[in-house]
Amino acid sequence: MFATAIADLSHGFGVAFQPHNFLACLVGVLMGNLVGVLPGMGVMAAISILLPVTFSMPPVAAILMLAGIYYGAQYGGAICSILLNLPCHPPHAVTCLDGYPLTQQGKGGTALGITMMASFVGASFGITEMIFFAPVLVRVALKFGPPEICSLMLLGLLAGSTLTRGSPLKGVAMTTLGLTLGLVGSDALNGTERFTFGLLDLADGIDVVALALGLFGIAEFLKSVNKIVPLHASRAKLRLRDMRPSRADIKAASIPMLRGTIIGSLCALIPGTGPTIASFISYATEKKLSKTPERFGRGAIEGVAAPEASTHSAVQGDFIPTMSLGIPGDAVMALLLAALTIQGISPGPQLISDHPDIFWGLIASFWVGNILLVVLNVPLIGLWVKLLTVPYKYLYPSALFFVCVGVYSTNNDLFQVGETLAIGIAGYVLLTLGFHPAPILLGFVLGPRFEENLRRTMLISRGDFAVFVERPISAVFLALCVILIGTQIYLKWRKDSVEEPSAPAPIFDS
Amino acid sequence: MKPFARVSRDHYAGGLVALIGLGTIAQASRYDLGTREMMGSGFFPMILGSVLLAVGVLIFVSAGRAAADRHEGNDLGAPEWRGWVCIIAGMSLFIFLAERRGLLPATFACVFVSALGDKNSSFKSALVLAAGMSVLGIALFSYGLKIPLPVLNW
Amino acid sequence: MKLSRIVLSVILLCGFAQSSQALDYPTKFVRLIIPFPPGGGSEAQARTLAMQLSKMWNQQVIVENRPGAGTTIGAAYVANSAPDGYTLYLNSVSHTVAASLYSNLRYDPVKSFTPISRLSTSPFILLVNPSLGVNSMADLLALARSKPGKLNYGTTGVGAGPYLAAQMMVATTKIDARHVPFNGSGPLLTAVLGNVVDFGFGDPSALPSIKAGTLKALGVTSIKRSAILPDVPTFDETIQKGFDMANWSSILAPANTPPEIVNFINQSIATAVKSPEMIKAFAAQGFEPAPSSPEELRELMISEVKKYHDVLEAAGVKPQ
Numbered sequence: 001m002f003a004t005a006i007a008d009l010s011h012g013f014g015v016a017f018q019p020h021n022f023l024a025c026l027v028g029v030l031m032g033n034l035v036g037v038l039p040g041m042g043v044m045a046a047i048s049i050l051l052p053v054t055f056s057m058p059p060v061a062a063i064l065m066l067a068g069i070y071y072g073a074q075y076g077g078a079i080c081s082i083l084l085n086l087p088c089h090p091p092h093a094v095t096c097l098d099g100y101p102l103t104q105q106g107k108g109g110t111a112l113g114i115t116m117m118a119s120f121v122g123a124s125f126g127i128t129e130m131i132f133f134a135p136v137l138v139r140v141a142l143k144f145g146p147p148e149i150c151s152l153m154l155l156g157l158l159a160g161s162t163l164t165r166g167s168p169l170k171g172v173a174m175t176t177l178g179l180t181l182g183l184v185g186s187d188a189l190n191g192t193e194r195f196t197f198g199l200l201d202l203a204d205g206i207d208v209v210a211l212a213l214g215l216f217g218i219a220e221f222l223k224s225v226n227k228i229v230p231l232h233a234s235r236a237k238l239r240l241r242d243m244r245p246s247r248a249d250i251k252a253a254s255i256p257m258l259r260g261t262i263i264g265s266l267c268a269l270i271p272g273t274g275p276t277i278a279s280f281i282s283y284a285t286e287k288k289l290s291k292t293p294e295r296f297g298r299g300a301i302e303g304v305a306a307p308e309a310s311t312h313s314a315v316q317g318d319f320i321p322t323m324s325l326g327i328p329g330d331a332v333m334a335l336l337l338a339a340l341t342i343q344g345i346s347p348g349p350q351l352i353s354d355h356p357d358i359f360w361g362l363i364a365s366f367w368v369g370n371i372l373l374v375v376l377n378v379p380l381i382g383l384w385v386k387l388l389t390v391p392y393k394y395l396y397p398s399a400l401f402f403v404c405v406g407v408y409s410t411n412n413d414l415f416q417v418g419e420t421l422a423i424g425i426a427g428y429v430l431l432t433l434g435f436h437p438a439p440i441l442l443g444f445v446l447g448p449r450f451e452e453n454l455r456r457t458m459l460i461s462r463g464d465f466a467v468f469v470e471r472p473i474s475a476v477f478l479a480l481c482v483i484l485i486g487t488q489i490y491l492k493w494r495k496d497s498v499e500e501p502s503a504p505a506p507i508f509d510s
Numbered sequence: 511m512k513p514f515a516r517v518s519r520d521h522y523a524g525g526l527v528a529l530i531g532l533g534t535i536a537q538a539s540r541y542d543l544g545t546r547e548m549m550g551s552g553f554f555p556m557i558l559g560s561v562l563l564a565v566g567v568l569i570f571v572s573a574g575r576a577a578a579d580r581h582e583g584n585d586l587g588a589p590e591w592r593g594w595v596c597i598i599a600g601m602s603l604f605i606f607l608a609e610r611r612g613l614l615p616a617t618f619a620c621v622f623v624s625a626l627g628d629k630n631s632s633f634k635s636a637l638v639l640a641a642g643m644s645v646l647g648i649a650l651f652s653y654g655l656k657i658p659l660p661v662l663n664w
Numbered sequence: 665m666k667l668s669r670i671v672l673s674v675i676l677l678c679g680f681a682q683s684s685q686a687l688d689y690p691t692k693f694v695r696l697i698i699p700f701p702p703g704g705g706s707e708a709q710a711r712t713l714a715m716q717l718s719k720m721w722n723q724q725v726i727v728e729n730r731p732g733a734g735t736t737i738g739a740a741y742v743a744n745s746a747p748d749g750y751t752l753y754l755n756s757v758s759h760t761v762a763a764s765l766y767s768n769l770r771y772d773p774v775k776s777f778t779p780i781s782r783l784s785t786s787p788f789i790l791l792v793n794p795s796l797g798v799n800s801m802a803d804l805l806a807l808a809r810s811k812p813g814k815l816n817y818g819t820t821g822v823g824a825g826p827y828l829a830a831q832m833m834v835a836t837t838k839i840d841a842r843h844v845p846f847n848g849s850g851p852l853l854t855a856v857l858g859n860v861v862d863f864g865f866g867d868p869s870a871l872p873s874i875k876a877g878t879l880k881a882l883g884v885t886s887i888k889r890s891a892i893l894p895d896v897p898t899f900d901e902t903i904q905k906g907f908d909m910a911n912w913s914s915i916l917a918p919a920n921t922p923p924e925i926v927n928f929i930n931q932s933i934a935t936a937v938k939s940p941e942m943i944k945a946f947a948a949q950g951f952e953p954a955p956s957s958p959e960e961l962r963e964l965m966i967s968e969v970k971k972y973h974d975v976l977e978a979a980g981v982k983p984q
Binding site for chain 2: 035041045046049167169170172173176177179180183187189190192194195218221222225226227391392393394396397398400401404405408409412414417418420421425429432433434435451454455458459462463
Binding site: 142341 | 702707708712727728730731732733736740765768822823842843844847850853855857858860861869871878941944947948949
């Protein structure tokens with residue numbers, strides 16, 4: 001099996017290095033990267049804009065280019081998250097947690113460098129997994145029925161609640177708020193409209209891009225306007241030396257990177273929410289395993305490396321069910337498959353045998369594309385960091401405009417720009433009250449899935465909760481949940497008993 | 511526990527969360543709860559509302575006790591009306607103008623008005639920035655990325 | 665370059681001599697609105713059609729996604745657009761279902777639009793996992809009757825076409841099985857593949873899995889056997905005479921669009937669906953080209969709105 005895989009792969013490289021395919025891949029990753037940098041301009045918008053261009057191309061080149069846009073945008077998205085605290089995808093919200101503090105300390109370049117490394121490591125692992133284990137993984141993925149998805153979501157939600165700085169209670173509050181926001185729109189099981197207050201525009205729920213950019217972008221502008229002056233002075237003194245990750249940084253980041261990669265590849269088995277849940281769980285894992293968890297949220301390099309690696313590993317993993325079953329895991333994958341059908345190729349279980357050029361060419365191009373992205377981005381880091389020397393009075397109005405257009409472009413709907421504004425104002429109130437917005441995004445993304453699958457599980461099991469512990473995969477996730485809560489309580493108890501004598505001195509943070 | 515010497519940030523925080531919880535419960539009670547086997551639309555929102563209410567109360571109760579408020583000096587700070595009004599107005603103008611009048615006036619208005627929110631920016635610098643962003647925005651979004659908004663629709 | 669343009673326009677002019685002489689359309693780009701998110705339902709259909717029309721008209725036809733609220737946001741957008749032929753709407757059966765699902769629609773599904781042409785039809789498909797061990801509709805019905813209340817069936821979501829087909833089948837056969845809704849056809853197929861449900865109602869996106877043998881098709885819901893699955897019997901053959909429920913897509917324009925433009929577009933569509941590119945793309949997705957006259961389309965819309973209203977009422981689904 002391995003020998004044939006290697007042979008197929010070398011064939012794939014042959015395909016990927018054909019000049020026009022290579023060019024398609026290059027154009028794709030370049031476009032993706034640039035569009036990804038623009039806050040709010042999501043992958044979806046970029047792909048659907050470029051889709052018509054691919055009609056006249058041969059199928060292999062077309063799919064290589066579109067896939068390149070997808071993972072290229074992931075690289076680009078990290079840049080805005082780290083430097084400007086503007087995540088347009090939920091997974092990048094996790095990167096913001098430590099990436100932005102690093103930037104504020106003048107180490108934005110380091111964070112970007114580590115991000116590139118982590119992305120490459122994660123992606124490479126995801127690709128390797130795709131080559132050798134795709135058939136096995138697909139079988140495992142099909143074992144993920146409603147109860148398993150439910151338990152995994154619960155684990156992700158618990159992990160998410162404990163991941164930001166400050167009181168865990170506030171984390172739980174924000175996760176729950178996110179879950180509640182996720183309820184807005186049509187009930188997936190019976191179509192009842194909930195929390196829409198009669199607005200048809202809310203029938204499909206709040207848009208995730210509007211939520212992310214409202215909470216991180218608009219809320220941040222409202223908070224920082226006319227208050228950012230001292231920070232800006234320190235930004236001006238950027239030295240090139242500070243931009244390169246030091247040996248110590250790389251050492252600190254390498255193990256978390258690997259752990260993140262593995263978590264990411266496991267989470268990829270849940271189509272759609274894979275990257276989000278992977279990034280949150282891997283961040284929480286690093287924080288739990290770290291000897292100095294208090295550094296997290298203040299610029300811990302591991303806090304950037306692990307989630308980025310796991311996001312990229314999950315992003316590549318997303319292609320596994322898509323390409324081997326022909327069933328798209330999320331909207332982007334659906335668009336890629338649509339591109340294939342427009343070319344007259346029906347994706348499905350027989351794609352690999354019927355069109356080996358497409359499948360293996362695509363896999364080989366992943367590597368080619370990822371290397372291209374690293375090569376492109378590393379020299380650009382210096383340029384991106386220069387962005388920070390732009391005075392805030394120019395930066396925020398421009399960013400505000402990009403947010404407006406970006407949110408509009410996701411669904412061509414101005415209502416969602418209004419949504420972003422409203423969410424931004426609410427987010428500002430939450431920020432000033434000491435809440436962190438990242439768990440809101442997690443709850444929002446996972447909430448609907450969690451509820452749907454809980455209800456489906458109950459429908460199928462005829463109301464029997466035992467199903468969650470009877471199914472082995474689900475039982476393992478539940479056990480992890482118990483361990484997570486257990487350690488949290490134990491740590492709290494130990495801290496309290498140690499702190500007791502010195503109670504008057506205020507101890508901050510969990 | 512200290513007496514209510516002052517109302518701290520966490521009192522507001524807890525109160526707000528509890529209030530959102532109450533609102534969620536109120537709204538959820540309008541939907542069908544269903545049974546455990548066939549959960550209705552109101553089942554999960556009801557649970558979430560209750561959790562929010564409980565957590566809100568807990569935050570409120572533990573507010574005065576921990577000194578968490580003062581950590582990292584994250585004061586509420588003085589209100590920044592000029593910045594707030596300009597940012598909100600700038601974005602509202604974009605929403606109002608983009609489809610009616612086109613991307614160009616929307617961009618200009620959005621950038622110009624929001625730029626005025628910064629104390630350091632003058633009328634002139636905001637004008638220059640808005641003009642620059644309009645050119646860049648039209649080139650990038652209308653011609654480059656083909657956003658389905660008219661450029662100018664006066 | 666210039667020469668080829670001229671040659672192309674001459675060819676085009678010959679092809680549409682009658683209509684384009686009298687008609688100054690299109691003189692600028694035309695927008696084709698689809699009420700689904702990118703990658704959703706009719707994306708590939710819309711894109712291939714847009715490509716063909718662009719070529720024929722020598723004007724850009726741009727596909728625009730206006731998703732939301734069971735296609736009603738896109739429909740409302742089109743209904744409020746100028747009736748000048750520059751805003752077209754590609755919709756699916758959901759358009760006629762939405763009228764019975766939403767009470768607060770800002771448009772009338774028939775009167776707010778000018779019908780232009782039907783575009784394609786496709787059946788819904790009853791799917792089982794081969795490991796269930798049933799080979800025909802009769803087997804499945806027998807199994808369901810031997811275990812009343814025990815079997816689960818999946819659909820792509822309440823209000824979607826497969827759901828309506830399922831309601832019609834359950835009502836006709838009077839079997840007692842539990843409905844488990846999923847969110848779209850991807851999750852539904854995964855659920856049938858993973859034995860989460862015993863049988864499921866899907867759309868032609870299941871075709872590759874059926875061909876690969878990982879899923880088994882027991883029946884199609886259209887009145888006639890489908891060209892994409894000629895060996896699969898219809899519900900009309902196996903369940904009840906006259907059982908007819910199929911997906912169809914069509915092109916509409918806002919109400920009061922001038923008839924000459926409507927006829928011009930109608931003819932263009934009739935030509936476009938015969939192009940090899942469209943035949944190939946439709947086949948890859950399991951759609952059959954099915955152009956019609958504007959009048960036929962209007963009648964179809966009226967009868968479908970009524971049909972789904974009755975089905976949903978019988979199933980106890982109330983409009984929101």
